[in-house]
C-alpha cells in the first residue's frame with residue numbers, strides 16, 4: 121500500500137505532562153525536530169483508547185513519552201526461557217516495537233501499536249539495585265520491545281551499560297533483531313551483558329518480520345559482535361511451523377554453521393512459537409489474514425502452542441546444530457516448562 | 459464510505475458544490491429527520507447535524523447506524539486566533555463541560571497543520587488560547603459530541619476533524635454567507651483530503667489477503683459432521699492452508715475423493731480431523 125496515505129512514523133509525539141520537564145524527554149524530543157508535540161495528561165489516555173486500528177497505526181507509529189512513578193521491573197513469565205536462572209526478571213521501559221513482527225505477542229497484549237517510552241529509567245535502576253541486594257539477578261532489558269533498534273532515539277542501552285559496569289551479580293540480556301554494527305562498535309564490552317540475536321529462516325524473516333533487518337545482516341552483526349568478544353547468544357525462537365519448515369530451518373542452521381565460530385557463541389536458545397490464549401484471541405481478531413494467527417494451535421494451561429509438535433521441532437533444530445555446539449550450551453523451551 | 463458531518467448547511471454547501479464540480483454526484487436522501495446526501499458510487503455521505511454537541515452526537519450516531527462508514531469526518535468552522543479561512547486538523551479535543559480529552563488518530567496523511575480543539579456549550583466569546591506553545595487552540599460547539607458518537611462505531615484512528623477558522627470570537631459577525639464563504643475557501647483542500655481517505659480505503663481493502671473459496675470451506679466444515687469445536691478446528695486448518703499459499707481446492711477435493719468427507723458420524727469426523735492434522739500440520 122502506498123506509504124503516502126500515512127503520516128511518517130513519529131510525526132506525532134504525545135508527551136505526558138509530568139514527563140515534559142524531564143531532561144531525558146527533552147533529549148528524545150531534540151532528536152525529532154520534525155515531530156509535532158501533543159501534550160497529554162496520562163499516557164493511557166492515548167495508549168489505552170478503545171477501538172484503535174493497530175494495523176493502520178503500525179504504518180504510522182506515534183510516539184508517547186511518559187513517566188512512570190513505579191519501577192518497571194517484573195518477574196519473568198512462564199512462557200519465557202530463564203537460561204537456568206532463578207532470579208529472572210525483565211524490564212519494560214518501552215512498550216511496543218518498531219519491528220512489528222507478525223507473530224509478536226505484543227499485538228495481542230496492547231490495545232495500540234504506538235510506542236510508549238518511559239523516559240526516566242532511574243526508578244528502574246533503583247529497583248534493580250534493591251533486587252541485587254538479595255542476590256544475583258538475571259535481567260532481560262529488551263523485552264516488550266527491541267531496545268537496540270531505537271537506541272539512537274533513546275540512549276537507553278548506553279544508560280544500562282553505565283549502570284551494569286559496577287554491578288557484580290547482574291547479568292543482562294539484550295534480545296534483538298537489530299543489525300546495527302555501528303552501535304555494537306561504540307558500546308563497551310562487558311562480560312555480563314549478553315547480546316541475544318534472534319535468527320529466523322530467510323523465508324520467515326521476509327514474510328513475518330518485514331520491518332526487521334534481513335537474516336544476512338543479523339548474522340553479520342552477530343559475527344561482528346563475536347569478533348569484539350561481546351557475549352553472544354543465538355536465539356532460534358520462535359520457530360514457526362509452515363509448509364516446508366524443515367528445509368528452511370536446515371538452510372538457516374547451515375548458514376550459522378558456515379558463518380560463526382561456535383567458540384565465540386556463549387549459548388543458543390531454541391523454542392517454538394507459543395502465546396497466551398488471551399493474546400492469541402486478540403491476534404486472530406486483528407489479523408484475520410495471518411496464517412500464523414489462524415494456525416490451529418493446541419491449548420494447554422492457557423498457552424497456545426504447537427503442542428506435541430513443539431518437541432519434534434526443537435529436537436530437529438538441535439539435531440541440525442549437533443556437532444557444532446554441545447548440548448550443554450543449548451537451552452530449550454518446551455511444554456514441560458509451563 | 460467516507461461520512462462527513464457539518465453542523466450547518468452553509469458549511470456543507472461548499473463541499474457539495476466541490477464534490478459535484480469533480481463529477482461526484484451527491485443525491486439527497488429521502489427526507490427524514492436528517493439532512494444528508496449520498497454519492498451515487500457510495501463513496502461519500504454528507505450530513506448536516508445541527509449545532510451543539512448533542513445534535514452532532516445524535517446525527518452522527520443516527521447516520522452511522524444506518525450507513526456503516528470507513529471514516530467519519532467532522533468538518534466545520536471554529537473560532538481561533540489564526541487567520542480566517544485557514545484550515546486545520548484537530549489532534550486533541552477537550553470537552554469544556556466535563557474537562558475530558560479525546561484524541562483522534564493521526565495516522566492518515568492530511569495536508570493541514572494541527573490544532574487542539576475545545577468544544578464549548580455556547581458560541582465562543584474568545585478563542586481558547588493555547589494548549590502548549592506549539593499547539594494553539596480552536597473553539598467549536600460540536601467536535602467532542604461528534605467524536606464520542608463516532609467512536610462508538612469506528613476506530614478512533616478512522617475519525618478525522620477538520621476545522622476552518624471563522625472568527626476570533628466575534629460571533630455576531632457570523633452570517634450564513636460569511637460561513638459559506640469561509641468553507642468555500644477551504645473546500646478544495648478538504649475535498650482533496652476526503653478523496654485521499656477514500657483512495658486509502660480502496661488500497662487498504664485491495665491489500666487484505668482474502669481466503670479463497672469460502673463456500674468450499676463451509677461445505678467441508680458442515681460435512682465433517684462434528685461439534686462446533688471440531689468445525690472451528692477444521693476451519694482454522696483450512697484457513698492456515700489457504701493463507702500459506704497451499705492449494706485449498708486440491709486438499710478439499712482429496713478429502714471427498716478418498717471418502718473422508720462427508721463423515722457419516724461425529725466419531726468419523728473426529729478421525730478425519732486427526733488424520734488431517736497428522737498429514738498437514
Ligand code: SF4
Pocket residue numbers: 217218219220221223224225226263264265266297332
Ligand atoms: S522484534 Fe521482538 S518485540 Fe519486536 S516486534 Fe519482533 S518479536 Fe516483537
